[in-house]
Amino acid sequence: MTATHIQDDMFTPDVIADPYTYYGRIRDEDPVHWNEKYAMWAVTRYDDLTWLTRHHELFSSAVFKNDPRPPYPDINESDLGLYEYIKNYQADQFIQHDRPEHLEMRRVLHGFFTPRSMEAWRPFVRAAVKDLLDAAEEKGEMDVMRDLATPLPVLVIAEMMGVPPAERQYIRHLAEKLLYIGRGEYDRMKPLAEGMRGMVDYVSPLVDERIVNPGDDFISVLANGEKKGIFTRHEVLVNTSLLLLAGHETTINLICNGALSFLRHQDQWELLKQDPAGLAKPATEECLRYDSPVKSIQRIAAQDVEMRGKVLRKDDRIRWFISSANRDPVAFPDPEKFDITRHPNQHVAFGSGVHHCLGATLARVEGQEVFKALAERFPRLQAEAADLEYQPSITFRSLKSLPVTWH
């Protein structure tokens, strides 16, 4: 089957509004697709995605270190210097490493995020959800994005980091600049670099302090990695910033996209309301699958590899699409149906293999507590606006706002 008619601009308004039709078509017609415009491979089928992510020796995660080309989409030529700074910053993130360094770095952080240790945060998450919903109820209206999805994960990750509550707004301000990483604007390097420099400046004194006075917070865990000689100081700063960002941006999208899925599928909302405590877990998994917070992740070929009859050459750029794999009919019967009782539900919203999301359990706990509380407290929840807008990102599936009523 030929696929010459697939247009390769992944930032057009219709692809941003509905990635499922566009990436679904690539998945059906040309599953390992050479995107001419950005000179990269799009890998879109569920089986290929799990195979690729579990063969980390063939597909390097050190994308920034191994890729000498300028970024895609194009940027202003005058910003190439900024891109060098951004590359060096990104390259120090532990997720941008391959084994054996990746394993050594991940093991410093891993113990903090085990299912058991994250479960211990559930009461904190539940109380935080209650406070936010109390405030919304008092006001009589809510923008799920502004009033619930954004503040909750920022509050939780800030608490884990031992960051003062008053500084959460500033963290969010920096995080919004860092989100330009997945965007296509020509001038996106400037806010990105500002966000990165701002994060490094912000966390630097915190790290200085935790090196001397370690606590049970997350920055102390990273600082301990420096003491053991596993992280350099720059790596501690960059990874603290990474976890501040990764620890909340994705969960924001889980909460907002999940809430929207319920608003658009009244039958599933009715079902959840019958047993919020019992269905919160499978419902959260289905929200993760149906409208995944992260759309795509990058790799770079470590050697020549053949996939579906195509030869991917060493150093070729690759992007694998969670948005299409999670709707692959080979892996999920009736994949376009939002079904909170779906079982099994082996979605790849958190990726797979050695780079499987470190914060997956935390995201799950937050999602479960939110959907349960919404169903218990706002049984008549309704979307207020019909036209919803998404951020023009290739990486994140992010709504701009989601106003709701319940009267």
Add this chain to the structure above:
Amino acid sequence: MARKLRVWVDHQACVGNAMCESIATRTFRLNENRQSEAFDPGGDSLETILEAAENCPVSAIFVEDAETGERLFP
């Protein structure tokens, strides 16, 4: 004598994160689908196997006493 263990991995849950293999190196190994198998349940100490089970990011590892059937993890 060391306790005999029954250790298994739920392949519906396993994502091939391989943290178990890096902790209990003699007990777990990834198969051709890059999912974990407990190929030698006596390969490491109980403590090490429990550490591997605890560190599985998707709680896919189960540990039992092979003789009494007592559940040791989770």
